[in-house]
Amino acid sequence: MRAVYINSVGSISSQKTFDNSQFLDEIVSYEDNIILAVDPNYKDYIAPANSRRMAKGIKMGVVASKIALKEANLDNVDAIITGTGMGCLKDSKKFLSAIIDNDEQFLTPTSFIQSTHNTVGGQIALGLKCKGYNFTYVHASVSFESAVLDAKLMLENNEASSVLVGGVDEIEEYTCTLHKLINHIKEEKVNTTDLLGSKTKGAVFSEGANFFVLSNIKQDSSYAQIVAISTYNTIKSTNITDLAGTFLKENDLDIEAIDLLVLGNNGDVTYDSFYNELSCGVFNKTQQVYYKHLCGEFNTASSFGVWLASKILKTQKLPEVTKLNDIRASNYNTILLYNQYRGENHSFTLLRKC
Template identity: 70%
Template structure:
């Protein structure tokens, strides 16, 4: 089967990541438990008339995908595959609120039309006039990994040459309040550098869109090679180390071969134990984390994927993401691990190309 490469990236997050020329040089600090994405100048990518009718998630998805396509020097792709946990939740809330307020009468259809989970993928296709394969995965916190596995299979089997994939989620006011009530969001304010020292349940919530052009042909802009992706719905804490070792063994690797371990710690005292367990198993390996920069959301792992891609290409590990003090001379093989509230575990293995 053919190799698969990450040929370009495009990111909109709680940091100023939309500029591919920079790499976490200017950190946006926050002290809220629900943090917004830093907006680029949307009119540089979308006409103001069209942007006014778009929810934030749609705008983030379109712009991050255009950034990725521009870097890859492509006008179109063979397929668009999107992952999202909540879809266009703001329009969903708006439509439900209108049903209640208007006693189910005189409803404007636009919020309903734009509230579906596949709206982002559809709008990107309309912008590109792409009539190829277009699929959206709504698999909670492994939505991005599901999109990634789909693209990986198609490219390995030479069914496509260039595929645009991404993960996108936005905040919704009502949905956020529900998460606060059920303690999924931290009750107290936590600064970005104190996240791992938090002793309470819940996480700091974020939003964002991260898109990538994947190809089975290496280019001058290639960031890394995707070796493998594996997901597990449930995984016991005491079996995590053995599962990670087994995953690496499938590719003739051991823990000593990993140059960097990227973990999805979010400060939740009840579930960060999974990350701590794996961290101990890779105690001699440099480690990094990222949700203190991006916040937690269903497709936050796509930000971790962006981080890994940038580290491999630039061969630099920003100080702000370091989880331990172990040093490496180079970053050729990177392992990512993510889970959310003890479920939907994923391992992603990237290597230098």
């Protein structure tokens, strides 16, 4: 069985992350409950003839994947595996509204086509002329992790040597209105630096795309090794410590072996307890960081967490703004990531310096 490496990254997020030569050098601060991605100039990457029908989600996915491919020095890959919670929401909204508003008359196909969940993965393949394996996972907060797990299996068993993997979701206004109604989005505007102090229900919603080239061949650009990844549909709150222990044990590791814990806290007073149990419990002597104050919450926000951990492992630098406690590890070799959304679909990811 072969080891699996993250050979390159490409990120579009609410921070200026699309330039791989930088690492959160400047932080964009927000005072809001819905934040958008900092857009690169998409025209620099996609010809107008190709982009004219592309939804924002497709543009973010295509560009993030182009950045990742370029850094890995690849023109193509053996497989493309995408995770997305909601797909291209704007087009889904557009088509659904048109059905209702026009009583099913005079509808056009473009927004329907884009509403299909695998449209991002399909468009990336179309652009690359990549005829390889092409899967899209759509399972809430483990959409991205499912994609990574699939790619990892493929690379370990030598069914592929390079796989493009990514998580992508876009913001759509009316959907946000609905999520405000049920308190999934915070009622009040929150400052970036105060997210975890908000003590209110819901999260700050956002969008983004984080793509990675995974490979079973290490190269100069490699960021990290993906040692293990596990997802869990459910978990009892009292059980998260045990589960973390079991996950580490399966990989012949203990708590002390972890140099850094990357947590998906989103400031939701009801559900951050899962993270707090780990950060205040068995990991209270471990250095900890969080990131959803920078990238917001969306179904594939944890892909930003993997981007962050990858950057830390490669550069051995840790942005001040991400620190959750004052502990300072001497160096960063092994990183554990934990994420969940509203108490469901938990995941542990284990990365190692390579």
